[in-house]
Amino acid sequence: MNEFSQRNSLGYKSRTKIAEYLTLIGDLESSTRFTGRGGSGQGLAARILGIDQYAHTGILLGFVKPEAKGSLITIEEALTLTSDNSLKDSRIKITLDKMFVQSFPGIGAHEILCEFTGKNQISGEAEEMRFALTTHANDSSSAAISGAPIFIGVSVGKNGIAFEGRTINVRSKVDEMLMEALGSDTFRNGLSLLTTAQPALKPFVGLAGSLVKSVANRSKNCQVYSFKLGLDFGGGQTSSRLRLGSYIVVQADAETWDWSQIAWNPSAQLVVRRADGKSIEYNYMVFGISAFNE
Template sequence: MALFDSANSLGSQSNEDIAEYLTLINDTVAAQDFIGANVAGQGGLFSTKAWKHNGSVFGFINDIPDPTTGLCLIQNASAIQPDASLIGQSIKISLDCFYVHSYPGFGAHNVLFDFGGKSQINAALEDIRHPLKFRINDQANASVSGTPIFLGLNVSQNGVSFEGRTINVDSSDDQQIIALFESSVFKTGLTLINTAQPVLKPYSALAVAAISAIAARSKNVQVHNFNIGLDFGKSATSCKLRHGSYLVIQSDDAINLDNYRWNRTTARLEHLSGPNAVIEFNYLIIGVSAYHP
Protein backbone atom coordinates (compact mmCIF):
# COMPACT_ATOMS: atom_id res chain seq x y z
CA MET A 1 0.00 0.00 0.00
CA ALA A 2 1.04 3.61 -0.55
CA LEU A 3 2.15 5.49 2.56
CA PHE A 4 -0.57 8.15 2.20
CA ASP A 5 -3.63 5.98 1.64
CA SER A 6 -7.00 6.05 3.40
CA ALA A 7 -7.08 2.26 3.05
CA ASN A 8 -4.47 2.19 5.83
CA SER A 9 -6.75 4.06 8.25
CA LEU A 10 -8.50 2.30 11.12
CA GLY A 11 -11.91 3.38 9.78
CA SER A 12 -11.31 1.40 6.58
CA GLN A 13 -10.93 -1.88 8.46
CA SER A 14 -13.68 -4.37 9.19
CA ASN A 15 -15.66 -4.14 12.43
CA GLU A 16 -13.92 -7.30 13.63
CA ASP A 17 -10.46 -5.83 13.01
CA ILE A 18 -11.42 -2.55 14.66
CA ALA A 19 -12.69 -4.44 17.73
CA GLU A 20 -9.45 -6.44 17.82
CA TYR A 21 -7.34 -3.27 17.71
CA LEU A 22 -9.36 -1.51 20.41
CA THR A 23 -9.06 -4.59 22.62
CA LEU A 24 -5.30 -4.64 21.99
CA ILE A 25 -4.95 -1.10 23.33
CA ASN A 26 -7.23 -2.00 26.29
CA ASP A 27 -10.22 0.03 25.14
CA THR A 28 -12.58 -2.91 25.64
CA VAL A 29 -15.65 -0.74 26.18
CA ALA A 30 -15.32 0.92 22.76
CA ALA A 31 -14.51 -2.47 21.21
CA GLN A 32 -17.98 -3.71 22.15
CA ASP A 33 -19.47 -1.21 19.67
CA PHE A 34 -17.90 -3.18 16.81
CA ILE A 35 -18.75 -6.70 17.92
CA GLY A 36 -21.76 -8.58 16.55
CA ALA A 37 -24.93 -6.49 16.37
CA ASN A 38 -23.38 -3.60 18.26
CA VAL A 39 -22.40 -1.40 15.37
CA ALA A 40 -22.53 2.04 17.00
CA GLY A 41 -19.37 2.91 15.11
CA GLN A 42 -21.30 2.48 11.86
CA GLY A 43 -24.16 4.81 12.72
CA GLY A 44 -27.68 3.64 13.52
CA LEU A 45 -28.74 4.69 17.02
CA PHE A 46 -25.37 6.28 17.65
CA SER A 47 -23.28 8.72 15.68
CA THR A 48 -20.23 7.51 13.81
CA LYS A 49 -17.02 7.69 15.81
CA ALA A 50 -15.07 10.79 14.78
CA TRP A 51 -11.93 8.71 14.19
CA LYS A 52 -13.79 6.27 11.91
CA HIS A 53 -14.31 8.77 9.10
CA ASN A 54 -11.93 8.39 6.15
CA GLY A 55 -12.90 11.41 4.05
CA SER A 56 -11.87 15.06 4.21
CA VAL A 57 -13.57 18.43 3.86
CA PHE A 58 -11.36 21.41 3.01
CA GLY A 59 -12.25 24.91 4.12
CA PHE A 60 -10.62 28.34 4.20
CA ILE A 61 -10.92 30.66 7.20
CA ASN A 62 -11.50 34.34 6.42
CA ASP A 63 -8.87 36.35 8.31
CA ILE A 64 -11.16 39.37 8.73
CA PRO A 65 -13.68 38.77 11.54
CA ASP A 66 -17.30 39.78 11.28
CA PRO A 67 -17.54 43.22 12.98
CA THR A 68 -20.77 42.21 14.73
CA THR A 69 -19.76 38.85 16.19
CA GLY A 70 -15.98 39.01 16.05
CA LEU A 71 -16.01 35.54 14.45
CA CYS A 72 -14.38 34.58 11.13
CA LEU A 73 -16.41 33.17 8.24
CA ILE A 74 -15.38 29.87 6.63
CA GLN A 75 -15.58 29.09 2.91
CA ASN A 76 -14.96 25.96 0.93
CA ALA A 77 -11.31 26.04 -0.19
CA SER A 78 -12.49 25.76 -3.81
CA ALA A 79 -14.57 28.94 -3.53
CA ILE A 80 -11.78 31.40 -2.66
CA GLN A 81 -9.83 33.55 -5.10
CA PRO A 82 -6.27 32.33 -5.81
CA ASP A 83 -3.32 34.70 -5.57
CA ALA A 84 -1.26 34.26 -8.74
CA SER A 85 1.39 36.64 -7.39
CA LEU A 86 2.64 33.71 -5.29
CA ILE A 87 4.01 31.94 -8.38
CA GLY A 88 7.79 31.80 -8.03
CA GLN A 89 7.61 32.98 -4.41
CA SER A 90 8.62 31.12 -1.26
CA ILE A 91 6.03 30.32 1.39
CA LYS A 92 5.92 29.02 4.93
CA ILE A 93 3.68 26.08 5.85
CA SER A 94 2.70 25.66 9.50
CA LEU A 95 0.42 23.57 11.68
CA ASP A 96 -1.75 26.18 13.38
CA CYS A 97 -4.29 23.97 15.16
CA PHE A 98 -4.99 20.29 15.78
CA TYR A 99 -8.29 19.39 17.45
CA VAL A 100 -9.39 15.92 18.50
CA HIS A 101 -13.03 15.17 19.23
CA SER A 102 -12.28 11.48 19.70
CA TYR A 103 -9.38 9.13 18.97
CA PRO A 104 -9.02 5.38 19.57
CA GLY A 105 -8.24 4.46 23.15
CA PHE A 106 -8.78 6.49 26.30
CA GLY A 107 -6.85 9.12 28.22
CA ALA A 108 -4.22 11.25 26.52
CA HIS A 109 -3.27 10.19 22.98
CA ASN A 110 0.21 10.24 21.47
CA VAL A 111 -0.33 11.46 17.91
CA LEU A 112 2.26 11.50 15.13
CA PHE A 113 1.47 13.93 12.32
CA ASP A 114 3.24 12.92 9.11
CA PHE A 115 3.25 15.72 6.52
CA GLY A 116 4.55 15.46 2.98
CA GLY A 117 4.84 17.76 0.01
CA LYS A 118 6.91 18.59 -3.05
CA SER A 119 9.52 21.29 -3.42
CA GLN A 120 11.50 22.66 -6.37
CA ILE A 121 15.13 22.14 -5.33
CA ASN A 122 17.88 22.97 -7.84
CA ALA A 123 15.44 22.61 -10.77
CA ALA A 124 14.39 19.13 -9.58
CA LEU A 125 11.09 18.24 -7.92
CA GLU A 126 11.75 16.58 -4.56
CA ASP A 127 9.41 14.75 -2.20
CA ILE A 128 9.81 16.18 1.28
CA ARG A 129 8.59 14.92 4.63
CA HIS A 130 8.36 16.42 8.07
CA PRO A 131 6.80 14.77 11.15
CA LEU A 132 5.41 16.40 14.28
CA LYS A 133 4.44 14.69 17.51
CA PHE A 134 2.09 15.84 20.27
CA ARG A 135 0.01 14.54 23.15
CA ILE A 136 -3.68 15.39 23.28
CA ASN A 137 -6.92 14.47 25.05
CA ASP A 138 -10.33 14.02 23.45
CA GLN A 139 -12.28 17.26 22.89
CA ALA A 140 -9.12 19.35 23.18
CA ASN A 141 -6.60 21.30 21.10
CA ALA A 142 -3.03 20.08 20.91
CA SER A 143 -0.30 22.43 22.13
CA VAL A 144 0.56 23.66 18.65
CA SER A 145 0.15 27.13 17.16
CA GLY A 146 2.02 28.31 14.10
CA THR A 147 4.35 25.32 14.41
CA PRO A 148 6.66 25.38 11.35
CA ILE A 149 6.54 22.47 8.90
CA PHE A 150 8.14 23.73 5.66
CA LEU A 151 10.09 26.99 5.49
CA GLY A 152 10.80 28.41 2.05
CA LEU A 153 8.65 26.10 -0.07
CA ASN A 154 8.87 27.27 -3.68
CA VAL A 155 5.54 27.79 -5.51
CA SER A 156 5.37 26.64 -9.13
CA GLN A 157 2.87 27.70 -11.81
CA ASN A 158 0.88 24.56 -10.92
CA GLY A 159 0.67 25.54 -7.27
CA VAL A 160 1.59 23.17 -4.43
CA SER A 161 0.35 19.82 -3.19
CA PHE A 162 0.39 18.25 0.26
CA GLU A 163 -0.33 14.91 1.86
CA GLY A 164 -0.85 14.30 5.53
CA ARG A 165 -1.69 11.47 7.87
CA THR A 166 -2.14 11.07 11.61
CA ILE A 167 -1.02 7.99 13.53
CA ASN A 168 -2.27 7.02 16.98
CA VAL A 169 0.83 5.73 18.82
CA ASP A 170 0.11 3.32 21.67
CA SER A 171 3.22 1.16 21.57
CA SER A 172 5.69 1.82 24.40
CA ASP A 173 8.47 0.37 22.21
CA ASP A 174 8.41 3.50 20.04
CA GLN A 175 8.93 6.12 22.71
CA GLN A 176 12.63 6.62 21.92
CA ILE A 177 11.87 7.21 18.25
CA ILE A 178 8.95 9.44 19.15
CA ALA A 179 11.26 11.49 21.38
CA LEU A 180 13.31 12.39 18.29
CA PHE A 181 10.30 14.13 16.79
CA GLU A 182 10.06 16.35 19.88
CA SER A 183 13.62 17.62 19.44
CA SER A 184 14.42 21.15 18.27
CA VAL A 185 15.52 19.76 14.88
CA PHE A 186 11.93 18.81 14.07
CA LYS A 187 10.15 21.58 15.96
CA THR A 188 11.88 24.31 13.94
CA GLY A 189 10.55 22.97 10.63
CA LEU A 190 12.29 21.87 7.45
CA THR A 191 14.15 24.76 5.78
CA LEU A 192 14.09 24.40 1.99
CA ILE A 193 15.65 27.64 0.76
CA ASN A 194 19.14 26.92 -0.61
CA THR A 195 18.88 23.35 0.66
CA ALA A 196 21.08 21.01 -1.37
CA GLN A 197 19.60 17.76 -2.60
CA PRO A 198 22.24 15.60 -0.85
CA VAL A 199 21.03 17.06 2.47
CA LEU A 200 17.31 16.89 1.80
CA LYS A 201 17.13 13.30 0.56
CA PRO A 202 18.68 11.64 3.66
CA TYR A 203 16.47 13.77 5.93
CA SER A 204 13.29 12.72 4.14
CA ALA A 205 14.47 9.10 3.91
CA LEU A 206 15.17 9.02 7.67
CA ALA A 207 11.75 10.48 8.45
CA VAL A 208 10.01 7.97 6.15
CA ALA A 209 11.89 5.02 7.67
CA ALA A 210 11.14 6.07 11.26
CA ILE A 211 7.47 6.80 10.59
CA SER A 212 7.00 3.57 8.62
CA ALA A 213 8.50 1.56 11.49
CA ILE A 214 6.13 3.20 13.96
CA ALA A 215 3.07 2.71 11.73
CA ALA A 216 3.87 -1.00 11.36
CA ARG A 217 3.51 -1.72 15.09
CA SER A 218 0.31 -3.53 15.98
CA LYS A 219 -0.57 -1.04 18.72
CA ASN A 220 -0.13 1.94 16.39
CA VAL A 221 -2.66 2.80 13.71
CA GLN A 222 -3.29 5.44 11.07
CA VAL A 223 -6.37 7.45 11.97
CA HIS A 224 -6.70 9.84 9.05
CA ASN A 225 -5.16 10.58 5.68
CA PHE A 226 -5.70 13.57 3.40
CA ASN A 227 -4.37 14.87 0.09
CA ILE A 228 -4.86 18.45 -1.08
CA GLY A 229 -3.62 20.34 -4.11
CA LEU A 230 -3.74 24.15 -4.13
CA ASP A 231 -3.57 25.80 -7.54
CA PHE A 232 -4.40 28.95 -9.49
CA GLY A 233 -7.01 27.55 -11.88
CA LYS A 234 -10.53 28.78 -12.50
CA SER A 235 -12.13 25.41 -11.84
CA ALA A 236 -15.13 25.47 -9.52
CA THR A 237 -13.94 22.29 -7.80
CA SER A 238 -10.18 22.60 -7.22
CA CYS A 239 -8.82 24.18 -4.04
CA LYS A 240 -7.07 27.50 -4.56
CA LEU A 241 -3.76 28.81 -3.21
CA ARG A 242 -3.37 32.06 -1.30
CA HIS A 243 -1.98 33.12 2.06
CA GLY A 244 -4.29 32.11 4.89
CA SER A 245 -5.63 29.28 7.02
CA TYR A 246 -6.83 26.01 5.50
CA LEU A 247 -9.22 23.89 7.54
CA VAL A 248 -9.01 20.09 7.10
CA ILE A 249 -11.99 18.25 8.61
CA GLN A 250 -11.96 14.47 9.03
CA SER A 251 -15.42 13.55 7.75
CA ASP A 252 -17.16 11.29 5.25
CA ASP A 253 -20.24 13.51 5.38
CA ALA A 254 -20.96 16.68 3.45
CA ILE A 255 -20.47 19.61 5.83
CA ASN A 256 -22.07 23.00 5.32
CA LEU A 257 -19.22 25.29 6.33
CA ASP A 258 -21.65 28.22 6.49
CA ASN A 259 -22.83 26.70 9.79
CA TYR A 260 -19.42 27.21 11.41
CA ARG A 261 -17.23 30.12 12.45
CA TRP A 262 -13.66 30.44 13.69
CA ASN A 263 -13.24 32.16 17.06
CA ARG A 264 -9.81 33.81 17.15
CA THR A 265 -10.15 34.54 20.86
CA THR A 266 -10.64 30.92 21.91
CA ALA A 267 -8.80 29.40 18.90
CA ARG A 268 -11.77 27.09 18.38
CA LEU A 269 -14.24 26.19 15.69
CA GLU A 270 -17.75 27.15 16.72
CA HIS A 271 -21.20 26.14 15.51
CA LEU A 272 -23.77 28.83 14.78
CA SER A 273 -25.94 27.36 17.52
CA GLY A 274 -23.44 28.69 20.04
CA PRO A 275 -19.89 28.46 21.45
CA ASN A 276 -20.82 25.57 23.76
CA ALA A 277 -22.04 23.29 20.95
CA VAL A 278 -19.78 20.25 20.67
CA ILE A 279 -17.85 19.95 17.40
CA GLU A 280 -18.24 16.24 16.65
CA PHE A 281 -15.35 15.78 14.25
CA ASN A 282 -11.56 15.94 14.28
CA TYR A 283 -9.94 18.82 12.43
CA LEU A 284 -6.64 20.59 11.86
CA ILE A 285 -5.57 23.91 10.36
CA ILE A 286 -2.67 24.39 7.96
CA GLY A 287 -1.29 27.92 7.66
CA VAL A 288 0.17 29.32 4.43
CA SER A 289 2.12 32.56 4.82
CA ALA A 290 5.02 34.51 3.34
CA TYR A 291 8.49 33.19 4.11
CA HIS A 292 11.05 35.68 5.41
CA PRO A 293 14.60 34.24 5.66
Protein backbone atom coordinates in the same frame (compact mmCIF):
# COMPACT_ATOMS: atom_id res chain seq x y z
CA MET B 1 9.68 7.08 -0.43
CA ASN B 2 7.35 6.19 2.41
CA GLU B 3 4.00 6.47 0.58
CA PHE B 4 0.80 7.57 2.26
CA SER B 5 -2.36 5.56 1.67
CA GLN B 6 -5.88 6.26 2.85
CA ARG B 7 -6.51 2.52 2.80
CA ASN B 8 -4.24 2.16 5.83
CA SER B 9 -6.54 4.33 7.94
CA LEU B 10 -8.61 2.73 10.68
CA GLY B 11 -11.93 3.80 9.13
CA TYR B 12 -11.25 1.71 6.01
CA LYS B 13 -11.02 -1.52 7.98
CA SER B 14 -14.00 -3.79 8.63
CA ARG B 15 -15.94 -3.22 11.81
CA THR B 16 -14.58 -6.52 13.10
CA LYS B 17 -10.98 -5.39 12.50
CA ILE B 18 -11.67 -2.04 14.17
CA ALA B 19 -13.10 -3.87 17.19
CA GLU B 20 -10.04 -6.16 17.32
CA TYR B 21 -7.69 -3.18 17.30
CA LEU B 22 -9.62 -1.38 20.04
CA THR B 23 -9.55 -4.55 22.15
CA LEU B 24 -5.79 -4.86 21.57
CA ILE B 25 -5.17 -1.38 22.99
CA GLY B 26 -7.56 -1.90 25.90
CA ASP B 27 -10.48 0.25 24.72
CA LEU B 28 -13.13 -2.39 25.40
CA GLU B 29 -16.07 -0.01 25.67
CA SER B 30 -15.45 1.40 22.20
CA SER B 31 -14.76 -2.08 20.84
CA THR B 32 -18.28 -3.25 21.69
CA ARG B 33 -19.74 -0.52 19.47
CA PHE B 34 -18.13 -2.13 16.43
CA THR B 35 -19.09 -5.76 17.07
CA GLY B 36 -22.63 -5.46 15.71
CA ARG B 37 -23.73 -6.15 12.16
CA GLY B 38 -22.04 -4.26 9.35
CA GLY B 39 -19.48 -4.55 6.62
CA SER B 40 -16.53 -2.21 6.24
CA GLY B 41 -15.86 0.82 8.38
CA GLN B 42 -15.22 3.71 5.98
CA GLY B 43 -16.76 6.17 8.40
CA LEU B 44 -20.12 4.35 8.57
CA ALA B 45 -19.96 3.69 12.30
CA ALA B 46 -19.01 7.26 13.08
CA ARG B 47 -21.93 8.63 11.05
CA ILE B 48 -24.38 6.34 12.83
CA LEU B 49 -23.05 6.59 16.35
CA GLY B 50 -21.70 10.11 16.39
CA ILE B 51 -19.13 8.99 18.96
CA ASP B 52 -16.12 7.38 17.29
CA GLN B 53 -15.19 10.24 14.98
CA TYR B 54 -11.81 8.65 14.23
CA ALA B 55 -13.68 6.22 11.94
CA HIS B 56 -14.31 8.98 9.38
CA THR B 57 -12.15 8.88 6.25
CA GLY B 58 -13.35 11.89 4.24
CA ILE B 59 -12.23 15.52 4.12
CA LEU B 60 -14.04 18.84 4.36
CA LEU B 61 -11.97 21.91 3.56
CA GLY B 62 -12.67 25.43 4.76
CA PHE B 63 -10.74 28.70 4.50
CA VAL B 64 -10.33 31.71 6.80
CA LYS B 65 -9.09 35.02 5.39
CA PRO B 66 -6.06 36.40 7.27
CA GLU B 67 -7.51 39.91 7.44
CA ALA B 68 -10.91 38.83 8.84
CA LYS B 69 -11.96 40.41 12.15
CA GLY B 70 -14.73 39.77 14.68
CA SER B 71 -15.79 37.56 17.56
CA LEU B 72 -16.89 34.91 15.06
CA ILE B 73 -15.14 34.80 11.69
CA THR B 74 -16.67 33.42 8.51
CA ILE B 75 -15.25 30.16 7.16
CA GLU B 76 -15.47 29.89 3.37
CA GLU B 77 -15.78 26.73 1.32
CA ALA B 78 -12.28 26.22 -0.11
CA LEU B 79 -13.67 24.89 -3.40
CA THR B 80 -15.24 28.29 -4.16
CA LEU B 81 -12.16 30.45 -3.53
CA THR B 82 -10.51 32.66 -6.11
CA SER B 83 -6.81 31.91 -6.43
CA ASP B 84 -4.11 34.50 -5.79
CA ASN B 85 -2.12 34.34 -9.02
CA SER B 86 0.56 36.61 -7.57
CA LEU B 87 1.78 33.58 -5.60
CA LYS B 88 3.06 31.85 -8.75
CA ASP B 89 6.84 31.43 -8.60
CA SER B 90 6.89 32.78 -5.04
CA ARG B 91 7.91 31.08 -1.79
CA ILE B 92 5.62 30.40 1.14
CA LYS B 93 5.62 29.02 4.67
CA ILE B 94 3.21 26.30 5.83
CA THR B 95 2.46 25.94 9.54
CA LEU B 96 0.26 23.66 11.62
CA ASP B 97 -1.67 26.17 13.71
CA LYS B 98 -4.25 23.93 15.36
CA MET B 99 -5.12 20.30 15.97
CA PHE B 100 -8.40 19.46 17.66
CA VAL B 101 -9.17 15.91 18.77
CA GLN B 102 -12.83 15.08 19.20
CA SER B 103 -12.15 11.36 19.59
CA PHE B 104 -9.21 9.02 19.07
CA PRO B 105 -8.80 5.27 19.67
CA GLY B 106 -7.89 4.29 23.21
CA ILE B 107 -8.46 5.47 26.76
CA GLY B 108 -6.99 8.55 28.43
CA ALA B 109 -4.46 10.89 26.85
CA HIS B 110 -3.63 10.01 23.26
CA GLU B 111 -0.10 10.07 21.88
CA ILE B 112 -0.35 11.17 18.27
CA LEU B 113 2.27 11.18 15.55
CA CYS B 114 1.64 13.57 12.64
CA GLU B 115 3.55 13.28 9.39
CA PHE B 116 3.48 15.53 6.32
CA THR B 117 5.16 15.13 2.96
CA GLY B 118 5.27 16.82 -0.44
CA LYS B 119 7.58 18.06 -3.19
CA ASN B 120 9.55 21.29 -3.46
CA GLN B 121 10.48 22.37 -7.00
CA ILE B 122 13.83 24.21 -7.09
CA SER B 123 15.80 24.81 -10.31
CA GLY B 124 14.03 21.95 -12.04
CA GLU B 125 14.78 19.51 -9.22
CA ALA B 126 12.03 17.93 -7.11
CA GLU B 127 13.14 17.99 -3.48
CA GLU B 128 11.22 15.78 -1.08
CA MET B 129 9.64 17.59 1.85
CA ARG B 130 8.90 15.63 5.00
CA PHE B 131 8.00 16.74 8.49
CA ALA B 132 6.95 14.78 11.58
CA LEU B 133 5.88 15.89 15.03
CA THR B 134 4.47 14.21 18.11
CA THR B 135 1.81 15.55 20.43
CA HIS B 136 -0.68 14.53 23.13
CA ALA B 137 -4.38 15.28 23.47
CA ASN B 138 -7.44 14.03 25.32
CA ASP B 139 -10.79 13.55 23.62
CA SER B 140 -12.72 16.81 23.05
CA SER B 141 -9.61 18.93 23.46
CA SER B 142 -6.84 20.65 21.52
CA ALA B 143 -3.29 19.41 21.18
CA ALA B 144 -0.54 21.74 22.44
CA ILE B 145 0.31 22.97 18.94
CA SER B 146 0.34 26.56 17.72
CA GLY B 147 2.11 27.78 14.61
CA ALA B 148 4.41 24.77 14.31
CA PRO B 149 6.45 25.26 11.10
CA ILE B 150 5.99 22.33 8.77
CA PHE B 151 7.62 23.58 5.55
CA ILE B 152 9.55 26.86 5.28
CA GLY B 153 10.46 28.44 1.96
CA VAL B 154 8.36 26.18 -0.27
CA SER B 155 8.56 27.15 -3.94
CA VAL B 156 5.15 27.62 -5.54
CA GLY B 157 5.06 26.39 -9.12
CA LYS B 158 2.74 27.57 -11.86
CA ASN B 159 0.37 24.73 -10.94
CA GLY B 160 0.30 25.48 -7.21
CA ILE B 161 1.33 23.21 -4.36
CA ALA B 162 0.33 19.84 -2.95
CA PHE B 163 1.12 17.98 0.24
CA GLU B 164 -0.17 15.01 2.20
CA GLY B 165 -0.69 14.45 5.89
CA ARG B 166 -1.59 11.64 8.25
CA THR B 167 -2.12 10.97 11.95
CA ILE B 168 -0.98 7.82 13.72
CA ASN B 169 -2.26 6.60 17.07
CA VAL B 170 0.77 5.46 19.11
CA ARG B 171 0.12 2.90 21.85
CA SER B 172 3.33 0.86 21.77
CA LYS B 173 5.78 1.60 24.60
CA VAL B 174 8.58 0.22 22.45
CA ASP B 175 8.47 3.39 20.37
CA GLU B 176 9.12 5.89 23.18
CA MET B 177 12.72 6.53 22.08
CA LEU B 178 11.72 6.89 18.43
CA MET B 179 8.98 9.35 19.38
CA GLU B 180 11.46 11.34 21.47
CA ALA B 181 13.82 11.51 18.48
CA LEU B 182 11.05 12.74 16.17
CA GLY B 183 10.05 15.34 18.76
CA SER B 184 13.56 16.70 19.20
CA ASP B 185 14.51 20.18 18.00
CA THR B 186 17.08 18.63 15.66
CA PHE B 187 14.41 16.84 13.66
CA ARG B 188 11.71 19.46 13.94
CA ASN B 189 13.91 22.34 12.88
CA GLY B 190 15.97 20.45 10.32
CA LEU B 191 13.02 18.96 8.47
CA SER B 192 11.18 22.25 8.11
CA LEU B 193 14.09 24.30 6.70
CA LEU B 194 13.89 24.10 2.92
CA THR B 195 15.45 27.39 1.86
CA THR B 196 17.41 25.89 -1.06
CA ALA B 197 17.93 22.48 -2.59
CA GLN B 198 20.10 20.78 0.03
CA PRO B 199 21.75 17.46 -0.93
CA ALA B 200 22.79 16.95 2.70
CA LEU B 201 19.15 17.09 3.77
CA LYS B 202 18.09 14.11 1.65
CA PRO B 203 19.40 11.29 3.90
CA PHE B 204 18.07 13.19 6.93
CA VAL B 205 14.59 13.31 5.37
CA GLY B 206 14.88 9.62 4.52
CA LEU B 207 15.78 8.79 8.12
CA ALA B 208 12.68 10.61 9.38
CA GLY B 209 10.52 8.64 6.96
CA SER B 210 12.06 5.37 8.15
CA LEU B 211 11.44 6.23 11.81
CA VAL B 212 7.78 7.05 11.15
CA LYS B 213 7.34 3.89 9.08
CA SER B 214 8.81 1.84 11.94
CA VAL B 215 6.34 3.37 14.39
CA ALA B 216 3.37 2.91 12.04
CA ASN B 217 4.09 -0.80 11.55
CA ARG B 218 3.79 -1.75 15.23
CA SER B 219 0.66 -3.79 15.93
CA LYS B 220 -0.58 -1.46 18.67
CA ASN B 221 -0.03 1.62 16.52
CA CYS B 222 -2.46 2.53 13.78
CA GLN B 223 -2.90 5.19 11.11
CA VAL B 224 -6.10 7.02 11.98
CA TYR B 225 -6.40 9.50 9.13
CA SER B 226 -4.72 10.41 5.85
CA PHE B 227 -5.47 13.25 3.46
CA LYS B 228 -4.14 14.86 0.27
CA LEU B 229 -4.35 18.61 -0.15
CA GLY B 230 -3.83 20.22 -3.56
CA LEU B 231 -4.04 24.01 -3.89
CA ASP B 232 -3.84 25.35 -7.43
CA PHE B 233 -4.58 28.29 -9.72
CA GLY B 234 -7.18 26.57 -11.90
CA GLY B 235 -10.87 27.27 -12.29
CA GLY B 236 -12.36 23.81 -11.88
CA GLN B 237 -15.25 22.93 -9.58
CA THR B 238 -13.50 20.05 -7.83
CA SER B 239 -10.15 21.50 -6.72
CA SER B 240 -9.20 24.13 -4.16
CA ARG B 241 -7.39 27.40 -4.80
CA LEU B 242 -4.16 28.70 -3.31
CA ARG B 243 -4.33 31.86 -1.22
CA LEU B 244 -2.61 33.20 1.86
CA GLY B 245 -4.68 32.38 4.92
CA SER B 246 -5.79 29.42 7.02
CA TYR B 247 -7.07 26.12 5.63
CA ILE B 248 -9.21 23.97 7.92
CA VAL B 249 -9.06 20.21 7.24
CA VAL B 250 -11.99 18.42 8.90
CA GLN B 251 -11.94 14.61 9.17
CA ALA B 252 -15.57 13.94 8.21
CA ASP B 253 -17.87 12.08 5.85
CA ALA B 254 -20.80 14.47 6.15
CA GLU B 255 -23.23 14.15 3.24
CA THR B 256 -24.48 17.67 3.92
CA TRP B 257 -22.31 20.43 5.27
CA ASP B 258 -22.94 24.16 5.44
CA TRP B 259 -19.93 26.32 6.30
CA SER B 260 -22.27 29.31 6.83
CA GLN B 261 -23.48 27.56 10.00
CA ILE B 262 -19.90 27.17 11.22
CA ALA B 263 -17.40 29.87 12.26
CA TRP B 264 -13.89 30.41 13.57
CA ASN B 265 -13.70 31.72 17.14
CA PRO B 266 -10.38 33.61 17.28
CA SER B 267 -10.48 34.02 21.07
CA ALA B 268 -10.96 30.32 21.79
CA GLN B 269 -9.03 29.27 18.65
CA LEU B 270 -11.79 26.81 17.80
CA VAL B 271 -14.10 25.93 14.92
CA VAL B 272 -17.57 26.37 16.42
CA ARG B 273 -21.25 26.14 15.56
CA ARG B 274 -22.80 29.58 15.19
CA ALA B 275 -26.02 28.40 16.84
CA ASP B 276 -24.52 27.66 20.27
CA GLY B 277 -20.83 28.61 20.06
CA LYS B 278 -19.71 25.06 20.85
CA SER B 279 -16.85 23.30 19.08
CA ILE B 280 -17.77 21.09 16.15
CA GLU B 281 -17.61 17.42 17.13
CA TYR B 282 -15.02 16.32 14.60
CA ASN B 283 -11.26 15.92 14.47
CA TYR B 284 -9.67 18.76 12.53
CA MET B 285 -6.42 20.58 11.74
CA VAL B 286 -5.77 24.18 10.76
CA PHE B 287 -2.88 24.98 8.40
CA GLY B 288 -1.57 28.50 7.92
CA ILE B 289 -0.11 29.59 4.58
CA SER B 290 1.87 32.80 4.67
CA ALA B 291 4.52 34.61 2.62
CA PHE B 292 8.10 33.49 3.20
CA ASN B 293 10.56 36.23 4.07
CA GLU B 294 14.15 35.58 3.03
